[in-house]
Amino acid sequence: MFGLNLLDEQEKKVALQRNNAQDSWKLELKEAIKTYSDLEKVLGQKLPKTTYPIFIPKNFAKKILRAGDKSPLWKQFVPHSEENKKAGMKDPIGDKNHSKPGKIIHRYKNRLLFFPTPVCPITCRYCFRKNELANPSELFDGQLKEAINYLNNHPEVNEVILSGGDPLILSDEKLELLFKEFSKIPSIKYLRIHTRTPIILPSRVTKELCELLTKYKKKFFSLIIAVHANHTDELDDEVRASLIKIKQTGIKLLSQSVLLKDINDDLTSLKNLFTNLSDLGITPYYLHHPDRVKGGMHFYLSLTEGRYLYHLLRNELPGWMIPKYVIDIPGGEGKTSAFNPESFDFDGSLINKDGQSISIDPLQ
Numbered sequence: 001m002f003g004l005n006l007l008d009e010q011e012k013k014v015a016l017q018r019n020n021a022q023d024s025w026k027l028e029l030k031e032a033i034k035t036y037s038d039l040e041k042v043l044g045q046k047l048p049k050t051t052y053p054i055f056i057p058k059n060f061a062k063k064i065l066r067a068g069d070k071s072p073l074w075k076q077f078v079p080h081s082e083e084n085k086k087a088g089m090k091d092p093i094g095d096k097n098h099s100k101p102g103k104i105i106h107r108y109k110n111r112l113l114f115f116p117t118p119v120c121p122i123t124c125r126y127c128f129r130k131n132e133l134a135n136p137s138e139l140f141d142g143q144l145k146e147a148i149n150y151l152n153n154h155p156e157v158n159e160v161i162l163s164g165g166d167p168l169i170l171s172d173e174k175l176e177l178l179f180k181e182f183s184k185i186p187s188i189k190y191l192r193i194h195t196r197t198p199i200i201l202p203s204r205v206t207k208e209l210c211e212l213l214t215k216y217k218k219k220f221f222s223l224i225i226a227v228h229a230n231h232t233d234e235l236d237d238e239v240r241a242s243l244i245k246i247k248q249t250g251i252k253l254l255s256q257s258v259l260l261k262d263i264n265d266d267l268t269s270l271k272n273l274f275t276n277l278s279d280l281g282i283t284p285y286y287l288h289h290p291d292r293v294k295g296g297m298h299f300y301l302s303l304t305e306g307r308y309l310y311h312l313l314r315n316e317l318p319g320w321m322i323p324k325y326v327i328d329i330p331g332g333e334g335k336t337s338a339f340n341p342e343s344f345d346f347d348g349s350l351i352n353k354d355g356q357s358i359s360i361d362p363l364q
């Protein structure tokens, strides 16, 4: 079962040439759609205005147009009037409660997040950081020297997770600087990159980037890329080619997906997504229950619904194809298992990382 191939033959050729041209991705980013009027022109219809920014590379906007306004692509990336509703939290996972010097987030003992950029290759309308990234503060402008000092003073941390924003939006030179500095810290064994870029801007996966990954995979016990993908419609030929190129560097490839109402909250969509990712050599890692983010509550579904779907998935796929179903406890308590095999019928309690029972409000 393969994703929609949204490109015709001519566009495939152009896409291939684009992928071969070093740094064409920078031009694509520079020329990305940033205004309602430009997006309306490409999509051929009036769009509801919201207070959140727009950023969509033109090539991706064409894929959205081909997929149509009922498609998972359109609904994930095109503004919706529901974004103007007040319900939800500005910082649903409590990033600020765990912010440390160097603009890092240290929530768990042995790993931390470092945000080298507030920039993403696209604005996902469901993003759990959409309020923070709409007005990026210094939190998303990581300061390398301070972060290195912090890591040297915290040898219990053995993994740095580059997040944001999207780290693969940085130039090869900036990425190399980060890789080099983190590889010099003796306690850092693992470096993980959270990214949506290979899906949205496959031209970013250049020969030079792959060489960089190949070079630095030897400097860590594991150099890992966790790709964010939510639906098989995102995995067209161009995207598959970019993922295969990363896979060929020999680094570990994981996936992260968000369970989203009306996008992938059905058994077929989830089954196809995890099967396709596995077939590409990507290990399904996390399925996130959606966060109650202000401006993104129309993507929210109850834990009961999520648990039931996950339960069905376990009958359909082997264990190694099924990601962990997790939820971030609101307020910064961290991730916990969202699946309760005993009961699907309440939104109630979760167990936090200290083993305490936490109640979250049922869905209103």
Ligand code: SF4
Pocket: 120, 121, 122, 123, 124, 126, 127, 128, 129, 130, 164, 165, 166, 196, 228
């Ligand atoms: S790529 Fe990730 S951080 Fe950026 S807008 Fe999308 S979900 Fe948010």
